[in-house]
Amino acid sequence: MSSDSPADGETTQFGEPTKDPWKAFRGVLAGVLILEAIVVLLGLPIVAKLSGGVTWVSGGYLVGLALLMIAGGGLQRRPWAMSYNLALQVAFVVGWFAHPSIGVIGLIFAGVWGYLLWLRRDVQSRMKRGLLPGQRD
Numbered sequence: 001m002s003s004d005s006p007a008d009g010e011t012t013q014f015g016e017p018t019k020d021p022w023k024a025f026r027g028v029l030a031g032v033l034i035l036e037a038i039v040v041l042l043g044l045p046i047v048a049k050l051s052g053g054v055t056w057v058s059g060g061y062l063v064g065l066a067l068l069m070i071a072g073g074g075l076q077r078r079p080w081a082m083s084y085n086l087a088l089q090v091a092f093v094v095g096w097f098a099h100p101s102i103g104v105i106g107l108i109f110a111g112v113w114g115y116l117l118w119l120r121r122d123v124q125s126r127m128k129r130g131l132l133p134g135q136r137d
Helices: 021-050 056-073 083-095 100-130
Strands: none
Touching: 021 056, 021 083, 021 100, 056 083, 083 100
16 A cells, blocks of 8 residues: 555545556656666766766765665655655755755756655545546546
């Protein structure tokens, strides 16, 4: 059971939609994480050129962050996946120490995650009101 479904004591007056909207949403989350990992790795040449070279700390941090993002793409079914995703966002913004451009890109992706959180809330709201296409008679 995902963390997006109603709590055990909470009831909705509409049935579950025929197609699982969370499956598609999890795919979007995984896709965004993979795109972020690509962007983080593309930041390595920027750090190498503009920041005096890639050190073990900055290089290890960026490669490790990218690997955690790739791994996160496969963890989206877990109830704690959204918390994991948001923690990765904080770590991306903290990449400012490697080079400010990494932090700025992290802030841009933080805006994307803010929008995804808004979409998640909207889907939950529509599901509770029975407005999803699979819930209509």
